[in-house]
Amino acid sequence: AQKVTQAQTEISVVEKEDVTLDCVYETRDTTYYLFWYKQPPSGELVFLIRRNSFDEQNEISGRYSWNFQKSTSSFNFTITASQVVDSAVYFCALSLTIQGAQKLVFGQGTRLTINP
């Protein structure tokens, strides 16, 4: 079964704290891609990062960093020195190719609130 689990439904922290959003996935495929998207209050999903199953290097982009561990099927997302503008719902997604079509399997999302 292809599945993505984001066990943290809601997280609330004070501005400038570091926060980690967890993502655990299940797939039998050996080639796959993982994504993180941000959904601000306006509603549209904004692409943050893509990682393929063969690249386990961690990635840092400004205050954002991602830790991909194939051994534990996890792809966690850390925000360092959080800001109020980081408040949003964050989705982790697993991308599969089925009969030539790309399909995204989303986790339930984590609602992150950064308090001033």
Added chain:
Amino acid sequence: DGGITQSPKYLFRKEGQNVTLSCEQNLNHDAMYWYRQDPGQGLRLIYYSQIVNDFQKGDIAEGYSVSREKKESFPLTVTSAQKNPTAFYLCASSIWPSGGGENEQFFGPGTRLTVL
């Protein structure tokens, strides 16, 4: 600016009515998708289309219909057969083909449908 537009932003429907949600993209993407989002849940795929005049059912297609007569347009009709249509609907597009599922999907701002 290239992007995806969805209209209307808010839509109210009486029980027993069919309604059509609009989705237009000027990104020159071949693939388009419709997702449904319920509170506290991730996105679920309703329908997708990889080329004009062709579309496939997603995971929750019952009670919905689509058409793809033009590359840039992928309207979704919520029929009276959909038992619980109140939700947030998101349209997305991506480059296709996707060799290994690596292409990110670009999302529109969404339509919030409420059944009265």
